[in-house]
Amino acid sequence: MTVPTNAEYDLWIRRFHQAPDAPVRLLCLPHAGGSASFYFPVSAALSPRIEVLAAQYPGRQDRRAEPSIGTVAELADRIHRVLGAVEDDRPLAIFGHSMGATLGFELARRLEADGRPPAVLFVSGRRGPATHREETVHLRDDDGLVAELKSLSGTNTALLGDEEILRMILPAIRNDYRAIETYRRPEGGPLTGPIVALIGDDDVKSTVEEAKAWAEETSGAFTLRVFPGGHFYLAAHQQAVLAEITDALAAHAS
Structure with a gap:
């Protein structure tokens, strides 16, 4: 296997604010249909104490031609x-929202196998x-997929009304939904490092009880934080979410 180059790294991993002296890094993984720029405000708020990195998946924004x-496994x-x-x-550290959370889990498994x-x-x-719902959003027609996005309020509604932009982004969104909806947890034991789960109390994609199931995925510390709101609760509670991240990384960021 060829060794990846720095150019490949820069294609996949975006850094919005330089923080070379930060003692800890935070890699942010977007939701289905999301892009690295979703985490620009996180980078602005946490840098330079924490260096924020964001993954840019193929098929969107400047990588839309790829x-x-x-699958989640291949992406990891x-x-x-x-x-x-x-x-x-x-x-x-890794922060993933929605599909990004499951991707973060798979990435964490690979990093643990490396001893890091x-x-x-x-x-x-x-x-x-380990929880499962039978979901088939990726099989809907374009109108059905757009309706899903609007119901979650995760995509700029102005973009959803622009037919030309929609034609560009829907294939990537559909692919992401296929990847996460066909994901099944593979065999293997729990992680050893701490997991912090964050959830909205009215999230249609996960109940609070289903979010508690993350506790089974680590032999280390587990913390659950519940916020008012739906699937994109973090838009309305950005400062509180940033505080959770900062507190959890305090031992590494001092």
Whole structure:
């Protein structure tokens, strides 16, 4: 297997604010249909104390000409691979929202296998990976897919009304939904590092009880934080979410 280059790393991993002296890094993983820019406000708020990185998946924004990746496992493999392209001994934490939470879990499993577990795994807006719902949003027609996006309020509604932009983004969104809806937790034991689960109390994609199932995925510390709101509760509670991240990483960021 060829060793990934720095150019590949920069294609996959975005850094909005330079923080070379930060003692800890936070890799943010977007939701289905999301992009790295979703985490720009997080980077602005946490830098320079914490260096915020954000993954840019293929098939969107400046990578829209590239084919999307069809499974969570392959996406985790690719990100895991490019993370090895740059030498950096600082602790790495992971924050993933929705599909990004499950992707974060898979990435954490790969990093643990390397002997370098994440400092903290933050899983937001997603039920535990051992829970299962039969979901088929990816099989809906375009109108059905747009209706799903509007119901979750996760995509700018102005974009949803622009037919030309919709034609560009719907294939990537559909692919992401296919990847997460066909995901099944693989065999294997729990992680050893801490998990912090964050959930809205009215999230249609995960009940609070389903979010509690993340406790089964680590032999280490588990924390659950419940916020008022739905699937994108974090938009209305950004400061509180940032405080949770900062507090959980305090031991590494001092």
